[in-house]
Amino acid sequence: MKIAIITITKNSRDLASKILENLTDDPTIIGIDIFHKNVKKTLKSVFREYDCIIGIMATGIMVRNICGLLESKLEDPAVLVMDDSGKHVISLLSGHFGGANEITKRIAEITGADPVITTATDVHGKLGIDSLAKKYYLDIENPDKIKEINSALVRDEFPELFVPSRFEFIFDDPQVNSSYNLTKSNKNDFKVLFGDSEIILRPKKFVIGIGARKDISKENVQSAITSAMNTLKLPVQRIDMISTGEMKRNEKGILEVVSKFDISLKIIHLDKLKNFNYRGYSKSSFVKKKFGIYGVCEPAALIAAGNDSELVFKKTSFNGVTIAVAVASND
Structure with missing residues (x-):
């Protein structure tokens, strides 16, 4: 994950330095860059170049400046917002497939902030289909059906997940087991079925x-x-x-x-x-x-x-x- 941190105040720049220091040796963090001020211009230049954007600023500033840059939940980077006192860190955008929820938890551990995650599947203890794809490096072939599948999970219903034989280790994943009915498959791809909704997940x-x-x-x-x-x-x-x-x-x-x-x-x-x-x-x-x-x-x-x-x-x-x-x- 490549991370861009955008700061406005001295306090926010100090927080950014603390995050950078604690994540530098994490092998899953490929690079971190800190940008100070010029929020609108910076967001335009980094939005498609980084996997995650952390804005240490008011939520309103971030929302107003990203609204014209958004494309889809599978293409937009993870976006987090944090106040410059380090009290709260909010998973704002791409919580599942973009990984914003997970990095929010990580930033909270580093700074002592309260992590704010509002995605319904997470709140209900379920593994959303886009979270499953993120976790196991799977491409989602027909993302228009994500909402139907995740809504079923929130209602405590269990979509059918067909698992390729080489991925049988997923049967040992308690998060998956508590969210889906699992069936072994001889296909190369995953398939998720719920009612008339079907999603194909292709392993990367x-x-x-x-x-x-x-x-x-x-x-x-x-x-x-x-x-x-x-x-x-x-x-x-x-x-x-x-x-x-x-x-x-x-x-x-x-x-x-x-x-x-x-x-x-x-x-x-x-x-x-x-x-x-x-x-x-x-x-x-x-x-x-x-x-x-x-x-x-x-x-x-x-x-x-x-x-x-x-x-x-x-x-x-x-x-x-x-x-x-x-x-x-x-x-």
């Missing part, structure tokens, strides 16, 4: 990128992947592919883990890594000196995920192994 391509020191052990590689997935609150079974650079194609520890997990391995040629251009990815002078490239795990993940892929877990080191995660729609 989910790729782990790996870099590692020479002769890395299987145990270290496995531990690194598991740790990254735990941070993302996902099981290893959600991984579609593992990717690394050609200089690591014979690395025994990586090959053994790939075999154990029964996940496909994609080797990225050195030329592709050299020519890779992605704004903001981590660059290592050591890797550049040794292999002539700036990095392995992030570009490997992004290249393997394909066009329009994005990082959801930035380069993180785990005892000799570096891990990054990228996802992309399977169009």
